[in-house]
Amino acid sequence: MATSVRLSPQVQRLQTSSPYVDIYTRALPNPLRPRRVVRPPAPSTHSHPEPKRWQNPGGWGARHMNDTAPFTLWDKQNRKFRLPTQEESAWIRNKFGDGKRGESGWFMWIETSSPPQPVTLTVGCMPVYFVGTGESHFETLPRAPYPNPRVLDPYPAALRWPKMQFPTKEQRIAMLVALAPLADVRAILYLPNWTIVELTHGDGRKYEPRSLPGVVAGRTTLYHHEAEPFYMAMKDKSRVRAIDPQQHMDTSRPLPQDDSNYLKDSFLTPGCRLECGLGESGSVNEFANVATTSGVRMINSQGEHALTVAHHGFLLSKQVYHPRATADKVGEVFDTIPELDISLVSLTPAASESYRNSSYFQAEPPRSLCEGDQIEQGTWSEIDGMSSGLVTVMAYGTMDMKPKRPPGHPPIGFRNWRAYTVSSLFGVINSAISEGICGAPIVNCDTGGVGGFFHLFDGTNCLTAHLDDLVAEGWQIV
Known part of the structure; x- marks a missing residue:
């Protein structure tokens, strides 16, 4: 795997800006190799292979390279995580201290004033969050009093899916069909x-307490009935304070961005800084010229090439520059897919000659586009944004959302609802940094499959649109 380090040391220092998420910078041996050399040197007989960052990262039960626990908490046969035994709990206390600890059904949180360096992302193969003293980490639950386990489960038993696994698209459509007679979802x-289950708010419909099924498709089902989407209610403010880079950096200066010119210094890849043209004003404007991260180079069934970029970053101009609008033009937007927050860019000859998907800074290089049904629950992936450096993400939720329609228009069929993956982020990131990451591919650590491009971020999680439509149009990574 071709790994590489950014030319910007300021972005790399973000990795150590919070003691709770310093994953690799103090790791020995260092799993990151320099990028400046365009032609790789001849292999040495004394060279050592790069250490693998993960074992089995394609689903639940993955073990991170910094996880030294002599046990696993993943019960593969029964598809669930078990609680640590008394001896295993003693090992955890000895390793991480006597602070409070808690286990959900799929993650562990450990309270500590001195997290391990480098931080591990799993303990005994169970995902782990390290939090500051007094900053416990719990899952957010909806408060609507509607679920009743005695109400008959409306979902066909033959269509149920295994525990700790995402339902397929057909199973999710069947879920919407089953709930349609009972609620406006x-x-x-x-x-x-x-x-x-999020219920439509403000439509005048009322539900009595304990009037809706508390078990649907054999799973506990809870209801959210508020104006704000439940996704936005999932923020964990205490953890955000602990990992906010601005709590550990000089806030009098702008947060760093990697504005190195890779077109001149080496070669272009996913993860480089892009900026839109100057727009109609003809002058550089910090607020008009939005900087985002480059995506992947693709080809379709007609042989047409395109680079993906974040759609919302190129609304004022179709011209795409690297690293700034005053530097090199690298392409021009020729098509847009706003519902995926993707625009397609035709690269200039120089940029096309330079662009490589085979390297993605510290992250796993992208190899293919994935449809939603190919994303497994518990899968680990990586992002390397121009404002963040390496960020690790884990897919733990999937969401179907009704598209907005003007009043009086017929509703859109369930098959055409928008599908998203919800992932938890492990890295130094806040709202300002996340703006720059937009457009970066989210790449599976095991397969190199791109499950989406970074877009919506709520402080702890990101929401990523599935790429089924892009794949259906014949696009694939070159």
């Missing part, structure tokens, strides 16, 4: 241990 979120 605007979104459904499938989490590891329960399902959250």
Whole structure:
């Protein structure tokens, strides 16, 4: 695997800006190799292979390279995580201290004033969050008093799916069909241990307490009935304070961005800084010229090439520059897919000659585009944004959302609802940094499959649109 380090040391220092998420920078041996050399040197007989960052990262039960626990908490046969035994709990206390600890059905949180360096992302193969003293980490639950386990489960038993696994698109459509006679649903979120059903708010419809099924498709089902989407209610403010880079950096200066010119210094890849043209004003404007991260180079069945970029970053101009609008023009937007927050760019000859998908800074290089049904629950992936450096994400939820329609228009069929993956982020990131990451591919650590492009971020999780439509149009990574 071709790994590489950014030319910007400021972005790399983000990895150590919070003691709770310093994953690789103090790791020995260092799993990151320099990028400056365009032609790789001849292999040495004394060279050592790069250490693998993960074992079995394609689903639940993955073990991170910094996880030294002599046990696994994943019960593969029964598809669930078990609680640590007394001896295993003693090992955890000895390793991480006597602070409070808690286990959900799919993750562990450990309270500590001195997290391990480098931080591990799993303990005994169970995902782990390290939090500051007094900052416990719990899952958010909806408060609507509607679920009743005695109400008959309306979902066909033959269509149910295994525990700790995402339902397929057909199974999710069947869920919407089953609930349609009982409630007006605007979104459904499938989490590891329960399902959250969002009810349309403000439509005048009322539901009595304990009037809706508390078990649907054999799973505990909870209901959210508020104006704000439940996704936005999932923020964990205490953890955000602990990992906010601005709590550990000089806030009098702008947060760093990697504005190195890779077109001149080496070669272009996913993860480089892009900026839109100057727009109609003809002058550089910090607020008009939105900087985002480059995506992947693709080809379709007609042989047409395109680079993906974040659609919302190129609304003022179709011209795409690297690293700034005053530097090199690298392409021009020729098509847009706003519902995926993707625009397609035709690269200039120089940029086309330079662009490589085979390298993605510190992250796993992208190899293919994935449809939603190919994304497994518990899968680990990586992002390397121009404002963040390496960020690790884990897919733990999937969501179907009703598209918005003008008043009086007929509703859109369930098959055409928008599908998203909900992932938890492990890295130094806040709202300002996340703006720059938009457009970066989210790449599976095991397969190199791109499950989406970074877009919506709520402080702890990101919401990523599935790429089924892009694949259906014949696009694939070059």
